[in-house]
Amino acid sequence: MKLNRELVAFLWLASSPSLFAQSDGDSKAATGGARPAQMNPGFLGRDVPVVDPGSDNATFDGKLVNLANNRLFRSRFEKYLNAPAETSAADLEYEKTINEILSLLSPGKVNTANIDAAWKLLPKASEYRSDANLCNSMADVVYSVWLAKNEVARLEMANRSLQREKSALEWNYRMNLGPSAKSMTQIGTNPTSQSSILSPEDEARVEPIKEALSDVRATMVNNKLKKEASIVQAKIDFQTMIIQYFAQRRFRHVLIGTRFYRALFGDGDNRISALDQISSELPVDKDAGQVKVKAKLDPKISGKGGSGGYVGAGSGTGDGRRNTGVAAGGDTSSSGGAFSAEGMQLGVENLGVESLISAGASGLKALGKMINSLGQLDSLANEAIRDVDEGVEAYKFLLEKNELKSATERLFETFMMGEYMPSVRKLSRDEKRRALEFTQKTNELLAALEVNDLTRAEDIILELSKGARDFDTSKPLAVVETAKTVSAMHLAKAKAAAASGDKATLETELRAATEIWPRNPALAEVSAAIFSQTDVQQQALNDFDRLIAQKNYRQIFDDKVRFIAATAMFPDRQEKLKGVLDRVQSAEASLMRSHELAKRGDPAGAWESVERGFSDYPDDPKLNQARADYTTQAAEFVRAVRTAQEMERKRQIGSSLAWYLRALQDYPNSEIARDGIDRISAELVK
Amino acid sequence: MSRRAHQKTPSSLLFGLVAVFLVIAAGGALFLQKGSNPYRTVEPLQPSDYFENANSLRGNVYQIEGVILNALAQNPEKGRLFSISVTTDSRKWPMPIFIPAQLRQINLQKNQSYRAKVRVNDSGILVAEEIQKS
Numbered sequence: 142m143k144l145n146r147e148l149v150a151f152l153w154l155a156s157s158p159s160l161f162a163q164s165d166g167d168s169k170a171a172t173g174g175a176r177p178a179q180m181n182p183g184f185l186g187r188d189v190p191v192v193d194p195g196s197d198n199a200t201f202d203g204k205l206v207n208l209a210n211n212r213l214f215r216s217r218f219e220k221y222l223n224a225p226a227e228t229s230a231a232d233l234e235y236e237k238t239i240n241e242i243l244s245l246l247s248p249g250k251v252n253t254a255n256i257d258a259a260w261k262l263l264p265k266a267s268e269y270r271s272d273a274n275l276c277n278s279m280a281d282v283v284y285s286v287w288l289a290k291n292e293v294a295r296l297e298m299a300n301r302s303l304q305r306e307k308s309a310l311e312w313n314y315r316m317n318l319g320p321s322a323k324s325m326t327q328i329g330t331n332p333t334s335q336s337s338i339l340s341p342e343d344e345a346r347v348e349p350i351k352e353a354l355s356d357v358r359a360t361m362v363n364n365k366l367k368k369e370a371s372i373v374q375a376k377i378d379f380q381t382m383i384i385q386y387f388a389q390r391r392f393r394h395v396l397i398g399t400r401f402y403r404a405l406f407g408d409g410d411n412r413i414s415a416l417d418q419i420s421s422e423l424p425v426d427k428d429a430g431q432v433k434v435k436a437k438l439d440p441k442i443s444g445k446g447g448s449g450g451y452v453g454a455g456s457g458t459g460d461g462r463r464n465t466g467v468a469a470g471g472d473t474s475s476s477g478g479a480f481s482a483e484g485m486q487l488g489v490e491n492l493g494v495e496s497l498i499s500a501g502a503s504g505l506k507a508l509g510k511m512i513n514s515l516g517q518l519d520s521l522a523n524e525a526i527r528d529v530d531e532g533v534e535a536y537k538f539l540l541e542k543n544e545l546k547s548a549t550e551r552l553f554e555t556f557m558m559g560e561y562m563p564s565v566r567k568l569s570r571d572e573k574r575r576a577l578e579f580t581q582k583t584n585e586l587l588a589a590l591e592v593n594d595l596t597r598a599e600d601i602i603l604e605l606s607k608g609a610r611d612f613d614t615s616k617p618l619a620v621v622e623t624a625k626t627v628s629a630m631h632l633a634k635a636k637a638a639a640a641s642g643d644k645a646t647l648e649t650e651l652r653a654a655t656e657i658w659p660r661n662p663a664l665a666e667v668s669a670a671i672f673s674q675t676d677v678q679q680q681a682l683n684d685f686d687r688l689i690a691q692k693n694y695r696q697i698f699d700d701k702v703r704f705i706a707a708t709a710m711f712p713d714r715q716e717k718l719k720g721v722l723d724r725v726q727s728a729e730a731s732l733m734r735s736h737e738l739a740k741r742g743d744p745a746g747a748w749e750s751v752e753r754g755f756s757d758y759p760d761d762p763k764l765n766q767a768r769a770d771y772t773t774q775a776a777e778f779v780r781a782v783r784t785a786q787e788m789e790r791k792r793q794i795g796s797s798l799a800w801y802l803r804a805l806q807d808y809p810n811s812e813i814a815r816d817g818i819d820r821i822s823a824e825l826v827k
Numbered sequence: 828m829s830r831r832a833h834q835k836t837p838s839s840l841l842f843g844l845v846a847v848f849l850v851i852a853a854g855g856a857l858f859l860q861k862g863s864n865p866y867r868t869v870e871p872l873q874p875s876d877y878f879e880n881a882n883s884l885r886g887n888v889y890q891i892e893g894v895i896l897n898a899l900a901q902n903p904e905k906g907r908l909f910s911i912s913v914t915t916d917s918r919k920w921p922m923p924i925f926i927p928a929q930l931r932q933i934n935l936q937k938n939q940s941y942r943a944k945v946r947v948n949d950s951g952i953l954v955a956e957e958i959q960k961s
Contacts, residue, residue: 795881795923795951802896802910802921803878822900822908825925825952 214557215584221556222577227271227566235269236563238262239393242276246400256404259397260284271566275386275394279401282382286405289375296364296371303361310354317346373414376406380413383518391561392522392529399519411515419505529559533568540572545579545609552576579609586617595621595628595658628658632667639671642710647671681707682714689717692760698725728754728761735767744774745808752782752813778807785817794821865959866890866944872953874913874920881951891953892942892961895935896921904928908952909935924953933958 244250245259263280266272318339339347383398403411512518532555539548552573559565582605589598599621606614631654638646651671654664685704688697697704701722708714731754738746748771755764772779785800798821804814872889893913901907906927913920924945926935935941935958943958 793880793882793951795947795953796878798923798952799878799881799921802923806912806919806921818899822923825923825950826900826902826905826908 215580218553218556219577219580219584221560221565222573222580223570226569227563228569231269232271232566235266235271238266238269239397242266242397243393243400246397246404248400248403251400251404256401259401271561275391276397278382279394279398282379283401283405286375286379289371290405292371293368296368300361300364303357303364307354307357307361310350310357314347314350314354317350318343372406376402376410377414379405380515381419383515384413387518387522389561390525390559392525392559393562395518395522399515399522402515413509413513413515413518417506417509421502525558526562529555529562530564532558533564536568536576537572540575543609544611545575546605546612549576549579549583553580579605582608590617590620593624593656593658594660595624596660596662624657625661628654628661629663631657632661632663635671636667678707682711685714685718689721694721694725694758695761695763697721698729724758725761728758728764730754732763732767735771739771739774743810744771745778746810747771748775748779749782749808749811749813775808778804778811781807782811782813782817785814789817789821794825797821798825864890864942864961866942866957869944872913872945874915874922877922877947877953878920881947884947885949885951886947888944888946888956889953890942890944891922891924892940893922894940895937897937898935899923902928906930907935911941922953924955926955926958930955930958 242259242262245255245262260280260283263276263283267274267277267280379398379402383395383402386392386394386398512521532551536548536552536555539545539551556565582601586598586601586605589595589601598617602614602617602621605612631650635647635650635654638644638650651664651668654661658664681700681703684700685697685708688694697718698721701718704718708718731750735747735750735754738744738750748768751764751768751771755761755768758764781800781804785797785804788794788797788800791797798818801814801817801821805811805818808814867890869888869890872884872891877884891911891913893911896910896912899908899910906925906929908923908925910921911924913922924943925948926933940961941958942961943953943955945953945955948954
């Protein structure tokens with residue numbers, strides 16, 4: 142399983158050469174955290190990992206993973222950038238040892254003595270920290286091969302002695318046969334295949350010899366099989382180790398391994414059978430079936446295409462030799478033109494752990510077909526070493542040119558490819574420092590874009606553009622500016638909604654603006670203004686309701702400007718306010734009129750004016766005060782009116798009318814008295 | 828002593844003179860009274876009582892004398908409503924008086940004094956039964 146994981150990781154790394162693909166954060170920022178377009182389910186659904194080398198993105202289980210830009214790789218790279226250069230004496234000694242081993246095993250020098258010398262150096266190389274005991278493991282495997290070879294030699298020796306025993310037994314067999322039988326057995330040499338008819342005496346004599354001869358032959362066959370199996374197992378163990386080193390990107394160990402292998406197994410058989418072995422050992426459940434891509438065509442098209450029904454799942458299917466995987470894959474691609482046709486439905490069938498293991502086994506077999514000899518691994522390792530060295534040189538050159546972005550990208554690629562190569566490990570901290578700073582900044586930029594901190598992102602972009610000549614600011618800046626514009630639009634809508642009292646839209650727009658740019662300074666200002674406005678309005682409404690409950694209309698009248706604004710969006714309160722204002726205005730008019738009448742020495746008229754306002758607004762303190770004042774000044778008139786009103790209320794019509802008449806006599810201009818008189822008179826004569 | 832003859836005034840003459848005086852006095856009084864207040868036998872209305880609670884006087888008949896102030900309302904079928912100012916020692920009391928349609932032949936003039944025999948009806952209004960200038 143560990144081998145498989147390493148292989149998958151390596152393949153991912155190999156397909157993700159770029160570090161700074163900013164599309165993930167960008168898309169988030171631009172869409173306000175909405176699902177990027179890449180997240181849409183493809184025709185294989187979201188459960189099958191799909192790698193897009195163009196964007197360094199892999200999708201799996203509905204999640205978008207940027208292979209270059211994820212915490213695992215970034216942290217590993219940063220750890221490397223912060224690590225000291227491996228130029229200590231021990232490091233140099235280790236490299237010298239490895240080179241010596243490689244030299245001893247090189248094709249021109251390889252012999253038994255050199256193999257032994259190289260093998261003896263392996264434990265020494267393992268003593269260094271950089272080796273991670275890999276050479277020890279290799280020494281163990283080489284030793285296992287020797288043991289296997291010793292076992293083979295022992296078996297061969299055993300077979301030789303068995304051969305001698307067999308010859309002796311065959312001689313004894315012939316000597317114990319009678320004369321008649323002897324003449325008949327001359328036809329063939331194999332006693333067991335003789336068709337002679339022995340006499341009972343001969344039969345009795347040769348029977349033990351026949352049994353012994355049969356046992357010897359069986360033992361020889363077994364020894365031969367054991368010898369073959371021992372060698373094959375040793376080869377597979379060795380190949381597995383080499384493949385593992387390759388997957389671990391220990392290319393020099395791969396070279397050592399392949400050279401040891403050739404030296405140990407000098408039969409010229411360099412085929413790699415380990416991948417087949419691993420795939421055959423995977424717990425493939427044949428009943429689990431295959432992962433199938435289901436394609437249902439429109440009847441018109443299917444008649445033309447011919448594939449019609451279900452198409453297989455390419456290399457993801459189980460047994461390639463049955464031609465289902467490869468053939469089906471071909472069908473899928475060949476019918477690719479028809480995918481755009483109307484009426485086609487695609488889907489995945491039978492996707493499960495068992496079917497995926499089956500697909501993995503199939504994949505390993507396919508990989509085994511691509512890399513089927515040690516020579517290929519050897520050349521790939523050599524090519525990787527060269528590529529890594531070239532990457533380091535390119536990094537140094539780009540650094541000189543102040544092209545930090547490219548330099549850092551090249552270093553990241555080189556690091557991912559040859560993390561353990563001397564050229565990579567020997568880079569000094571100073572040489573890596575600038576890449577580290579650039580990496581940290583870009584990581585900050587990604588983090589800022591991830592959380593939509595556009596201000597910070599913009600600052601980092603400008604900072605990066607100053608430090609790295611090749612850093613292209615257009616794309617990230619466009620993202621930032623777009624997000625800012627969208628946020629501003631949402632804020633404008635929020636303002637408009639606040640002004641019109643549309644709370645639902647206000648909340649939606651504010652939330653949208655916040656999601657796009659949470660730390661937008663304008664957002665805080667606008668929110669504060671809106672909420673402040675809302676607070677003031679709410680406070681005014683609360684005051685209004687409280688004053689209405691207290692019937693303190695005078696206070697409402699005095700603060701009418703505030704309440705008119707606050708109740709503008711509330712028709713019910715607006716109606717109440719209108720009633721209050723009308724009432725208080727009427728009271729005010731009464732008060733003003735009463736003041737004028739009082740000035741003219743007409744206290745009865747003044748009282749009557751206040752009294753008329755009082756009936757509309759009996760709780761007004763000003764009216765009450767004026768009413769009390771004028772009551773004392775026009776006591777007789779007031780008494781007459783109040784008595785008349787009281788009598789009228791008690792239905793003492795005659796007395797009431799008389800009192801109204803008396804009030805009118807006291808104050809001939811009294812409207813209250815005149816109204817009372819008219820009212821009662823009309824009632825009396827009707 | 829000489830006895831003078833007793834000259835005695837005849838008692839019948841004395842009684843006759845007294846009777847004549849009484850008759851003359853009664854006749855004069857009757858004459859005088861008959862010319863000033865035809866409702867002298869009817870109890871005058873106390874305005875203060877009326878102002879205090881007219882309902883308590885319902886059904887009673889009073890005489891009042893006052894000056895017509897204003898016509899308040901009228902209904903040709905029912906009658907007319909006036910205000911009349913009744914003067915007492917303390918002050919003037921304006922009071923309503925209803926002149927029913929039966930008394931429509933009487934012209935009531937503003938600021939003229941009238942004497943009336945009135946009944947307090949169920950509403951506490953003074954309803955004139957008779958009225959004449961005073």
